[in-house]
Amino acid sequence: MNKSISDLIEEFIISSLDDDDFIELSRNDLAKFFACVPSQINYVLNTRFTPNRGFVIESQRGGSGYIKVTRMQNNNDNYLKNALEICSEPITATAGNQIVEHLMSRKIINEREAQLIKRAISPKALTSPINMANNLRSNILAEIIIELMKGG
Amino acid sequence: MNKSISDLIEEFIISSLDDDDFIELSRNDLAKFFACVPSQINYVLNTRFTPNRGFVIESQRGGSGYIKVTRMQNNNDNYLKNALEICSEPITATAGNQIVEHLMSRKIINEREAQLIKRAISPKALTSPINMANNLRSNILAEIIIELMKGG
DNA sequence: TATCAGTGAAAGTCAAAGATAGTCAAACCG
DNA sequence: CGGTTTGACTATCTTTGACTTTCACTGATA
Numbered sequence: 001m002n003k004s005i006s007d008l009i010e011e012f013i014i015s016s017l018d019d020d021d022f023i024e025l026s027r028n029d030l031a032k033f034f035a036c037v038p039s040q041i042n043y044v045l046n047t048r049f050t051p052n053r054g055f056v057i058e059s060q061r062g063g064s065g066y067i068k069v070t071r072m073q074n075n076n077d078n079y080l081k082n083a084l085e086i087c088s089e090p091i092t093a094t095a096g097n098q099i100v101e102h103l104m105s106r107k108i109i110n111e112r113e114a115q116l117i118k119r120a121i122s123p124k125a126l127t128s129p130i131n132m133a134n135n136l137r138s139n140i141l142a143e144i145i146i147e148l149m150k151g152g
Numbered sequence: 153m154n155k156s157i158s159d160l161i162e163e164f165i166i167s168s169l170d171d172d173d174f175i176e177l178s179r180n181d182l183a184k185f186f187a188c189v190p191s192q193i194n195y196v197l198n199t200r201f202t203p204n205r206g207f208v209i210e211s212q213r214g215g216s217g218y219i220k221v222t223r224m225q226n227n228n229d230n231y232l233k234n235a236l237e238i239c240s241e242p243i244t245a246t247a248g249n250q251i252v253e254h255l256m257s258r259k260i261i262n263e264r265e266a267q268l269i270k271r272a273i274s275p276k277a278l279t280s281p282i283n284m285a286n287n288l289r290s291n292i293l294a295e296i297i298i299e300l301m302k303g304g
Numbered sequence: 305t306a307t308c309a310g311t312g313a314a315a316g317t318c319a320a321a322g323a324t325a326g327t328c329a330a331a332c333c334g
Numbered sequence: 335c336g337g338t339t340t341g342a343c344t345a346t347c348t349t350t351g352a353c354t355t356t357c358a359c360t361g362a363t364a
Contacts, residue, residue: 002334004338024153027325037340042326047337062347064156065324113265120272156348179315189350194316199347214357217314 005036009044013069022070041067051075051084079106096121157188161196165221174222193219204238204250206231206257231258248273 009030016023031038049055054075059067074080083099097118104114119125168175183190201207201221211219235251249270256266271277
């Protein structure tokens with residue numbers, strides 16, 4: 001089989017994950033190493049290292065920036081897979097809470113965590129006529145803090 | 153991870169705060185020690201030792217000038233009240249994360265909970281041009297599940 | 305003695321430059 | 335056509351330096 005550069009980059013990253021559960025890359029260095037443009041690294045990451053395939057990407061820009069690739073540990077859990085699948089569509093508050101309940105009854109989260117999450121996704125936290133992330137975010141945080149103040 | 157000078161300066165200050173609740177620095181001496189320009193100290197202070205993270209900066213110019221970094225002393229109740237107060241206004245992702253980190257450094261939430269919350273308020277979770285609670289909610293839940301799959 | 309102006313030694317501000325990474329769409333290729 | 339490669343443009347974080355502000359000290363003066 002004729003491997004593309006993207007295939008090679010994928011293999012490189014996967015083999016780097018043999019030892020540890022995550023690696024930190026420099027996008028520019030990796031691009032230099034494979035003699036490709038930096039954005040090709042993003043292409044590989046976006047097409048091959050998705051949550052669906054069991055990976056999480058985090059990154060930081062600017063001086064001493066990095067890209068961190070983490071291999072998920074629980075991506076074989078069918079419940080989580082299923083729940084994630086469901087979350088690719090809009091979800092009502094009721095349905096959302098049911099999912100949280102399921103996660104708790106499966107002991108994937110504890111009761112306190114369930115409460116926190118329910119707050120985060122409550123209708124009150126998500127009132128949003130036309131407005132923006134910042135407003136939403138502060139609402140969500142406020143809800144979480146109220147829950148914490150309750151002493152959950 | 154390749155740490156920036158700013159990261160190192162941050163670590164230095166935080167470790168200096170291990171013993172006492174405050175330290176007094178000489179901006180120029182610290183800059184010399186880290187072989188950087190003095191204003192980089194201000195940069196670190198402004199980006200990492202914010203009230204949101206539970207720090208107070210005081211300083212004096214001129215001869216025998218100094219910079220004093222104090223870790224806020226308070227009870228948990230006040231931290232939460234304070235955070236809630238902040239949340240009455242829109243909040244950027246950076247500021248939101250700082251609040252979460254502060255709650256964690258105060259042991260009000262543990263690391264796993266902090267990760268969950270950060271996910272819930274991440275820009276990715278809250279992409280919302282004009283949209284509705286259901287979309288947002290599913291985004292937020294997806295993020296939380298991804299975090300759980302990581303195996304925090 | 306009390307006060308005031310000058311001086312030098314801090315710290316503060318702000319914007320430009322530098323260093324990364326992200327996005328997106330066009331071009332390419334099988 | 336669908337996946338890959340490329341590059342122009344953008345976003346974010348860090349580093350640097352020129353310029354500003356504030357303060358303690360000191361010496362001159364009323």
